[in-house]
Amino acid sequence: MNIVLQNLTRFGDLLQSQPTLAELTDDGHVVALACLENFAGAAALLPEAAAIFPLPGGRLLAGVAGDWHQALVAVTDYVDGVAAGFAPESVVNLTAALSSRLLARRFCGDAVRGFSLDSFGFRYESTPWAAFLEASSARRGLSPFNVVDLFRKSAGVGRGRGRFHLRRPAPSEAAAAGALLAAGTDATASCYVGFQLGASAAARQWPVGYFARVADRLWESLGAVAVLVGSGGEKQLAAEFRQASRAPCVDLVGATDLPRLAAVTSGLRLLITNDTGTLHLAAGLGVPSIAVFLATAQPFDTGPYLEGCLCLEPDLPCHPCPFGSACPRDHACLNAISAQAAAEAAVAFCRTGRFEPGTYPGARAWLSAFDADGFMDLVSLSGHDAEPRAIWLRHQRHVLRQFLDDVPFTLPAAHPPGLPDAERQTLARILGQSADLLRLIEGQAVLVARNPAMKARFLASYERVGSLWSGSPHLAVLGQLWKRQAQEHVPDLEQLLTGIRRYAACIRAFADRLDA
Template identity: 45%
Template structure:
């Protein structure tokens, strides 16, 4: 049962599924992969490929024990960690969960602290992120509105130091196993009994509708789903199949009331499937219409195309389906996506912005002609930003606008961040082993970094946006240059050490005050905190980062003078 790489993912169902491409990459690199996940998602394990051993963590049981007696809970966790470590005997631990309990568990499971990739703990018990992609993922988790990469690719790059040559540069492969025969038989039994089906009628196929989401403010209205289902039956003879967990049964009852009024057949599978049975149902569907949910990621792993609604805080850039050819809809409102933990001042207008008519046009176009474009209408372009999922030239998942909203500053900025962050993170990752060059070569490193990657094809933002961001990038590069100089004198001059710390904080405050640079602000905070006790390594990265920011500022300056 021993494995040389132990993967920890103690997050949600969808995030667990999105570990599959990383597991595939590790397997293709010759590793035996073990997995620690929450026990309430253990039913998904038979769907994952190349998991050589798995240890479900009884999170709810441990929390209940903690409420009774923390000493008992700690003893149970230690016993479990010892058993996993003994059975797995891992050489490396890849922790994708940034919480403190998961960091502690990774420390207990790893043979040495240096064997942890991703989210770990330092010797004093403070959180540390091992690897520059881990630092970026940590910041992206906190400030997702500035995350230009799909979560799957960020997971993959956290584990990339363990990949064989060439694997990190290829597109990720998200392919789940076929559900077991018993689950397929259960799906057939559910589909055999649609409600409201006329005696002489026979469905020409099935379309799945995922009604729920993690929050009510991220749910397309049930009445909209019902209107969509009625049209798909009336015009295409497709029977809607309702999907969801037991807690979503009230929404299924609301849908049933609408369907009874419209005399529309449907299959109610809400609360009537486990994870393999849900996968089996999806295998029998022609398409999925869904909110941003774990069901959407399950469908992507099974190769089922979907029409996905991204409302409130959700956006397809980072949590969209990892499957080319899916269609993602965001409400075309200036306030979308909204910030986390803030009440909506607009009465949740985004929920009803996208009409059932527009969604139906897209689905019928996709089912009848194989593409979404025929379903685009002037009305839809006013209602929604329409995105098509695809793979970019460097193997990462991305989205492309079908509705002309790629000219908005938010879209342009996210597109521009992708090549620059790839240059920055790939350069810092590849140079991590070259720290021996030392801080004295900071200017040489900066110059080399500025020449890395050849011609950039990042699209320019508007002149006003560029004028907002460019001075901050330029000032940040200058501060990094100052840090490089002052860092070489720390230990020799008390004043240089004080100035170094002061300018570290000045840089942090500068970036914090510029919302478009939220990801950079989080990245700098993580970078300096993790390497504050390794000055040579920190200064090595400071020199590299300065060159990239100078180049970024120069690109923004040209863009402001020569807009598209």
């Protein structure tokens, strides 16, 4: 089957589509890629893509602002061009935005996996995993799954262990990158360590001075030379780094296109970075990293999809912070993770090839590793796996995976530590209220089928469940999913009851985990 995999988001998200593309190809499909025009260079790094169809997103938006008729013609021309050049029979759409859903349906009608619209124009997700992917994007502190695995499951694949392998640079590119590194400094390097100083927002950007201290330590201890990478918009950060650091460096900020950046990254011993697209480029090329996650960024969902990487997040009770909220602590997380913690970890890794358990001042330290089911997971190196947030993420990881796969609920072979008594009692009370409400709703649904006058009571009870969960720091993602179910077209009573009972079983599974 000819499939268009559609991902109309950022550089990093596009790269992280590769495991999904690979599994679709393994299933015997021929897969083309639809992506934004400005990321077509990154799409070329996905080796299984049979064709690449860049969408001129910027021009389309400008057209809508001017003459929407011309924008509509441009979209039609784009779809017709894909149809003529590839003849897609199905679409896998990994972007939840309405515009992307419309485009997916324009390609192939109902034959869409992931995010789409139904025949009535209502939002539609082909799998519960796709609904969870969108719901968890607003509550990322509660998502226990790496986005690569969410992409895989949303597309209807995700069987067994994922693999993330981007196209290796051509020998000529690798040679050019090696020459670029060698010419960038008079110093003799024992190895090169990359530094990505920028981030998508200033609140997610570790201080440049901290990066500089890490580079100084690597040079003094090992003779490792820092390599600065990033876009042209980060040149000021590079200037600040050079002023703050005593060590030699190769400054390539704004000096590489994507193929050359991939070749440079392939030659690094280690990458030290914020949560950026370059982090995922390194992971897909097999280059280990130390990644710093600040503000809304957290490693459980956007961490590197490569075993053996170190993820550092602030050891603060407010992290990760919610989207759309002003920081009440004057962005304390920016300075929470000490440069010493990252420097010692970097030096040790360059010597041994491993990140070891120990003390990481100011940080919760996690090592990336695959779990028994083949999903990317995190293992604590700093003893933070016994904290309430980590414990609850473990509970969610087990229960929600069974819920989203729609399989019978079972208890795991190994249990995480128990939650503190106060938190456990609060959660047990909410779970008990949830179970009572779901029983009430199930009964009211049956009565509505016999007496439509009961509909108002049923809807009020339904809304109460959503409000109860959305207001809970533990069940907010479930609340998002519940509200999405309310927006779906339900053809008959039995399907409605099946959905309600499935949520009731999920609540019982969470309660069983608390009692275990």
